[in-house]
Amino acid sequence: DTxxxxxxxxxxxxxGQNVTFRCDxxxxxxxxxxxxxxxxxxxxxxxxxxxEAQLEKSRLLSxxxxxxxxxxxxxxxxxxxxxQGDSAMYLCASSLAQQAKNIQYFGAGTRLSVL
Amino acid sequence: xxxxxxxxxxxxxxxxxxVTLNCSYEVTNFRSLLWYKQEKKAPTFLFMLTSSGIExxxxxxxxxxxxxxxxxxxxxxxxxxxxxxxxxCAVLHGSSNTGKLIFGQGTxxxxxP
Numbered sequence: 001d002t003x004x005x006x007x008x009x010x011x012x013x014x015x016g017q018n019v020t021f022r023c024d025x026x027x028x029x030x031x032x033x034x035x036x037x038x039x040x041x042x043x044x045x046x047x048x049x050x051x052e053a054q055l056e057k058s059r060l061l062s063x064x065x066x067x068x069x070x071x072x073x074x075x076x077x078x079x080x081x082x083x084q085g086d087s088a089m090y091l092c093a094s095s096l097a098q099q100a101k102n103i104q105y106f107g108a109g110t111r112l113s114v115l
Numbered sequence: 116x117x118x119x120x121x122x123x124x125x126x127x128x129x130x131x132x133x134v135t136l137n138c139s140y141e142v143t144n145f146r147s148l149l150w151y152k153q154e155k156k157a158p159t160f161l162f163m164l165t166s167s168g169i170e171x172x173x174x175x176x177x178x179x180x181x182x183x184x185x186x187x188x189x190x191x192x193x194x195x196x197x198x199x200x201x202x203x204c205a206v207l208h209g210s211s212n213t214g215k216l217i218f219g220q221g222t223x224x225x226x227x228p
Contacts, residue, residue, distance in 0.1 A: 035218075040221075042119075042203050042205070042218030042220050044218070045216065045217070048215065091157075097214070104149075104160075104214065104216060106151070106157040108156045108157045
């Protein structure tokens, strides 16, 4: 499969717990993005990596959120001390910066429910 | 503040109808505009528009960008039930070192048989 893969697809957790999501981008894509989407809204940018470097973070990304891409391949997004307001779909996308179009291709997302 | 606005927010049509979805933007350092289709899974890429007035077509779908009016439309002719989805408009902006997409809130299209 050459698409963007995200795991898990669904996560239910209790308030205050930590959660971690994983994203495997399309092979050889050097850019990786995280977005958050709530019901009835379009995705909102959280952060992005070029290779292993995290180049931009949204102000939406509070200090409870951390993202890594240690070897420039897969990425993880961790949320510490989850709050009910963190309930959302977390989408990952990847692109190849060298391509003129630099089109972002999305994974199916991880749906987080914080009880 | 950069923003992308889509209209209508929702639309119900019957099979065979033609629909036009609108997207307007106010974004600094515009690079391109993208359309995605989102069903109950990953947003799938439809079109990328960079130049004004050049229509992109794929089957029954077409789209065009008007950089003077800061807007784009997505047309779907002869709609089918499989076209039911959320259609997302996004603008890619910033320098070549960034890749952030700014999305509109989406248009939910329902096509009835």
